[in-house]
Amino acid sequence: MDLYIGSADTGNIMSDNNNYTPPKVWTWDDQDGGQWSKINRPISGSTHDKALQSGKHPLQLYSLATPNGQKVTILLEELLALGETGAEYDAYPINIGEGEQFGSGFVAINPNSKIPALIDTTTDTPTRLFESGAILLYLAEKFDQLLPANPQHRPELLSWLFWQMGSAPYLGGGFGHFYKYAPYPIEYCIDRFTMETKRQLDVLDKHLANNQFMIGDEYTIADIAIWPWYGQVVLDVVYEAAEFLDAQSYTHLNRWAKAIAERPAVKRGKIVNKTFGDDENTKLAERHSADDFQGKAV
Numbered sequence: 001m002d003l004y005i006g007s008a009d010t011g012n013i014m015s016d017n018n019n020y021t022p023p024k025v026w027t028w029d030d031q032d033g034g035q036w037s038k039i040n041r042p043i044s045g046s047t048h049d050k051a052l053q054s055g056k057h058p059l060q061l062y063s064l065a066t067p068n069g070q071k072v073t074i075l076l077e078e079l080l081a082l083g084e085t086g087a088e089y090d091a092y093p094i095n096i097g098e099g100e101q102f103g104s105g106f107v108a109i110n111p112n113s114k115i116p117a118l119i120d121t122t123t124d125t126p127t128r129l130f131e132s133g134a135i136l137l138y139l140a141e142k143f144d145q146l147l148p149a150n151p152q153h154r155p156e157l158l159s160w161l162f163w164q165m166g167s168a169p170y171l172g173g174g175f176g177h178f179y180k181y182a183p184y185p186i187e188y189c190i191d192r193f194t195m196e197t198k199r200q201l202d203v204l205d206k207h208l209a210n211n212q213f214m215i216g217d218e219y220t221i222a223d224i225a226i227w228p229w230y231g232q233v234v235l236d237v238v239y240e241a242a243e244f245l246d247a248q249s250y251t252h253l254n255r256w257a258k259a260i261a262e263r264p265a266v267k268r269g270k271i272v273n274k275t276f277g278d279d280e281n282t283k284l285a286e287r288h289s290a291d292d293f294q295g296k297a298v
């Protein structure tokens with residue numbers, strides 16, 4: 001599970017239990033889910049009936065401003081900045097901490113019950129999409145934007161896009177979970193996932209030493225997929241682990257992360273569907289038009 005909102009209940013620090021022997025067959029203790037008890041379940045499907053809201057725009061987004069959600073809102077804001085009016089969208093928050101991803105309406109568009117999910121209402125029958133990578137590729141192809149101009153660079157784009165999809169769960173579900181959210185620190189898990197996270201940061205740093213963006217000198221959906229996770233980790237926005245990871249030593253990655261953070265569409269996109277945090281100026285629960293950003297820190 002990839003989450004970065006909230007924080008572990010550290011009021012009840014326990015120690016690592018080295019005496020655990022797995023039973024023959026694991027059983028679910030639904031009283032034992034801690035602060036994530038509404039979302040940590042071993043079964044799929046809806047838990048309650050709840051229709052989704054919808055607005056007037058071509059695209060309807062159901063998401064939250066976690067890194068996976070931010071990928072899509074950043075792309076949509078970039079598309080609008082490029083003049084693609086067909087990318088106008090209504091964005092509704094799905095509060096995953098409260099289990100809204102298990103409402104029947106949301107499950108109908110994402111049977112996997114994870115944000116982000118999108119409906120394109122402009123097709124003959126509405127098209128549903130889930131998985132952030134699929135949504136990025138679909139929208140980039142639909143508008144023929146933020147893809148490499150040279151078709152020979154397309155395999156490189158696909159490689160980095162799918163690299164992100166396969167790698168970020170180690171960063172989020174692995175490192176982030178055990179470093180920030182686990183109810184008590186487990187050295188073995190933190191070591192294992194810190195090792196992999198630093199290896200991934202080094203992969204990006206070495207690539208960005210010779211490339212302005214992920215695909216040469218072109219800003220594409222590969223950057224949009226990778227920045228919300230890896231960019232925001234090194235900028236110390238996600239997990240507050242930059243010092244622990246010695247993130248400043250990845251100089252090329254930092255250069256890239258800072259440049260992307262300065263893009264106006266990124267500043268807007270990253271606050272869409274943000275319902276958490278103390279600063280009201282960086283929260284925009286629903287987005288229906290460019291006017292919604294007025295008064296916000298973008």
Ligand SMILES: N[C@@H](CCC(=O)N[C@@H](CS)C(=O)NCC(=O)O)C(=O)O
Pocket residue numbers: 001002003004039066067068069096101113114115116130131132133
């Ligand atoms: N591979 C998915 C991951 C999506 C994901 O993990 N979403 C998280 C928030 S960042 C979520 O909805 N978690 C709710 C849950 O696990 O129940 C994607 O890229 O779209």
